[in-house]
Amino acid sequence: MKKYAIVYCENQFGSMDGKTANGLIRSSGLYDITAVIDSTKTGRDSGEFLDGKRNGIPICKNLQEAIAVSKEKPSYFILGIAPADAFLKEEERRVIIQAMEAGMNIINPLQEFLTEDEEMMRIASRCGVEIRDIRKPKPKKEWTLFTGQILQIPTPIIAVLGTDGACGKRTTAMILDRALQKRGYRTAFIATGQTGLIQGASYGFAMDAFPLQYMIGELEREIVRAYENEKPDIMIVEGQGALSHPAYVSSAGVLKGARPKAVILQHPPKRKTLGDFPFMKMPTVQSEIDLIEHFGQTKVIAITLNHEGMSDQELTRTIREYEQKFHLPVTDVLKIGPDKVVDRIIEYFPSLQNKAQSGVAI
Numbered sequence: 001m002k003k004y005a006i007v008y009c010e011n012q013f014g015s016m017d018g019k020t021a022n023g024l025i026r027s028s029g030l031y032d033i034t035a036v037i038d039s040t041k042t043g044r045d046s047g048e049f050l051d052g053k054r055n056g057i058p059i060c061k062n063l064q065e066a067i068a069v070s071k072e073k074p075s076y077f078i079l080g081i082a083p084a085d086a087f088l089k090e091e092e093r094r095v096i097i098q099a100m101e102a103g104m105n106i107i108n109p110l111q112e113f114l115t116e117d118e119e120m121m122r123i124a125s126r127c128g129v130e131i132r133d134i135r136k137p138k139p140k141k142e143w144t145l146f147t148g149q150i151l152q153i154p155t156p157i158i159a160v161l162g163t164d165g166a167c168g169k170r171t172t173a174m175i176l177d178r179a180l181q182k183r184g185y186r187t188a189f190i191a192t193g194q195t196g197l198i199q200g201a202s203y204g205f206a207m208d209a210f211p212l213q214y215m216i217g218e219l220e221r222e223i224v225r226a227y228e229n230e231k232p233d234i235m236i237v238e239g240q241g242a243l244s245h246p247a248y249v250s251s252a253g254v255l256k257g258a259r260p261k262a263v264i265l266q267h268p269p270k271r272k273t274l275g276d277f278p279f280m281k282m283p284t285v286q287s288e289i290d291l292i293e294h295f296g297q298t299k300v301i302a303i304t305l306n307h308e309g310m311s312d313q314e315l316t317r318t319i320r321e322y323e324q325k326f327h328l329p330v331t332d333v334l335k336i337g338p339d340k341v342v343d344r345i346i347e348y349f350p351s352l353q354n355k356a357q358s359g360v361a362i
Helices: 016-026 046-051 063-069 090-101 118-127 169-182 194-198 212-230 250-258 285-296 312-326 339-348 350-357
Strands: 003-008 031-037 076-079 105-108 131-133 157-162 187-191 234-238 262-267 277-281 300-305
Touching (some): 003 090, 016 194, 076 090, 090 118, 157 250, 169 187, 169 194, 169 234, 187 212, 285 312, 339 350
Parallel strands (some): 003 076, 076 105, 105 131, 187 234
C-alpha cells in the first residue's frame, strides 16, 4: 500500500535547512508526497521550484490547504526541516498537533524526540496515530563498538563526503547508487542521516544521534550486515558534515567506521562560508582532499558539484577548471548526470572491471 504524505517545510523549502524536504521531493522512497507546506512559496510546483522540472506536487500555505489539494488522503505528516538547533518552535508544535488531530501519523527527523514528549504522546494516543522519531537510537544494550570485521570485507566501499553540511552528499550518493545498478552492478546503499532513513534505506542509522565510539561501531555493523545479506559488488556510504568542519564529527566516523577504499568529494563552489556557521570560511577543495586522504588513508577519485547559485555557464566553466586543476573527473549529478563518476569508479576497482568484462555488467 502506498503511504501518502504531506511534507512540512515552512520558510525553508529549497534551502539548506529544508534538505529533508528537498530530498523527499527528489526521491520520496516509501512515500507518495501529495503536497509541501511552505507559505512563502505558495502556488509553486515543488519540482519546478527545486530543480526546474514540474512534478505535480504543489507547495501550499498551510496544513488545511495541503490536505484539501491532496489527490489522496494523506496519512503521514513528515517534518521536512533540519534546523541547526534541531528543536521545535511553538508554531511547529501546533502544526504537528493539528496533523495528528487530522488523523496523520508523524515522521519526526529532529534530535528532539516526540515519543518522549508527554503532551505529544497523549494527543497521539487520543487521535489513534503513531509518532516515529527517525533519529532515536535503539536501546543502549544493543550498541556495538568497532570490531575490525570490516577489514575483512573484499567488496569496494566508497563514501561520498563533502566540504560542508547540506551540500548534496546524500543526493549524489543515491544517484550514483542507481546509476551503478543500471550498469548491472549489485549495490548496497548505507544511509547515515535522517532523510535516507525516511526514504526507506535498508541499511544505516542516524550517526549524529550516537556517541562517537559507538557511532563507528554501529556504522561498521551496518556495512557488515549489508555485505552479508546482499553480497554486493560495491557499497556506497552517505557522508555527513565535512571532515574539516569545526562543529561536526560524523565524517570522521564515516572514515573510521566504513574504511572506504575511495571517496567522492561533493562541493558547492559558490559558498564562501559554512552554511550554518557564516563566521567560518569554506575550506578549499584541495585542503579537504588532503585532509581526507591523510586522515582516512584513502583516495579521492572524483569531485561532484552542487550548482546552488550557479548559472549553467558558470557550472560548465567550473567543471572544466576543476578537471584541469585536480586531474579528476568532475560533474554535477543533478544537472549533467553521474556517468563520468561511475566510469571512474569502475576504472578504479578491478573487481568491477572484471565483472564488466565478463558481460555480467554493462
